[in-house]
Amino acid sequence: MKAVLIYSGGLDSTTLLYEFRESIALAVSFDYGSKHNAREIEYARKNCARAGVRHLVIPLDFMGRYFRSDLLLSGGGIPEGAYDSENMSSTVVPFRNGIMLSIAAGLAESYGLDTIMMANHSGDHSIYPDCTPEFTQAFGKAVEYGTGKVGKPGSGVRLVSPYCNITKRQIALRGRDLGVDYSLTYSCYKGGEHHCGKCGTCVERKEALEGFDPTEYLF
């Protein structure tokens, strides 16, 4: 397996980067105009340098300009509360994973790599439609058919999503065992210098890292 990872610089994809570092030829971060993009990407760079994985940052300015989501700088305030609750739905960025995976698939084929990877997990499923197992399976088929040679099954790019059916807590425990330094990851949707501790992703991060959390939270 030679893979392209879509890599945010958050807890989940950083764990994946280290767990599969031998198979990851390229990590790609996307600058799509979210409030926390700049900080995430700073950590993504640091981890790729540490892991010895080539890193690309691709700007997607059109998303900040035309897409509607409170996660974007162009959107409204970030809601506080539990990550899986309905009020977090304003932070959905329409078809974000579809866009990032599609670009990763094109890069994989351009560089002769056979796999694309993403770090979606079971806690994402209730709010984010482009993180569900149904989406992941259907998109995987679309990529297999839409790459490689026509009529040659197996010649296309594969989608691998190793955390699709485990929780963020399970990912964090795996990362702890691997020695991942979670102080070099960023989650807060508000994008401040310190994690706010109140938004959905901060609440979720606290739960996942409980007992070994190196994060400085404001609250």
Added chain:
Amino acid sequence: MKAVLIYSGGLDSTTLLYEFRESIALAVSFDYGSKHNAREIEYARKNCARAGVRHLVIPLDFMGRYFRSDLLLSGGGIPEGAYDSENMSSTVVPFRNGIMLSIAAGLAESYGLDTIMMANHSGDHSIYPDCTPEFTQAFGKAVEYGTGKVGKPGSGVRLVSPYCNITKRQIALRGRDLGVDYSLTYSCYKGGEHHCGKCGTCVERKEALEGFDPTEYLF
């Protein structure tokens, strides 16, 4: 149906624009660094103005920079000969339709539209994997699952591909009956001021428009 069309400015998608103009709320062209992008987009603008359809042009600079294809300015020469022959495979742009459709899906959801459309046809199937019926069907499922509300079937965006199983000739005949002015469309992969008449898309265009072809070809 309120749709976003991925719109190149070529023969097929221009026919689709006019045939479905009542349902198309937005046409999107992508400037991805191909040799013929600038000319295609010029015609796309003209047709959208004529048809009264809002038009966006989205630059995808990373494709010209990182993707490998002879269709790109960064690639090698454009092969001549029949459109469906193996030597045209160097003009495949990896997962281009996946990328364009994904962005269209995100735009559709951002603007409250329910459908994305593309003008792939049966003559595309033998060389371009992201034009086949298998790809189209799988990608349509991925978009339905990956947009809308989780667990609410039917709330996602639909993919409609009305020409998927007809030929370019059949599209052109349909356009002729609709009164489409094909002098305001561009096909040549070489991107010159006049259609070269020798590359795969020019050969295919000549066959499709035979008997009512307004195009000036060099050869």
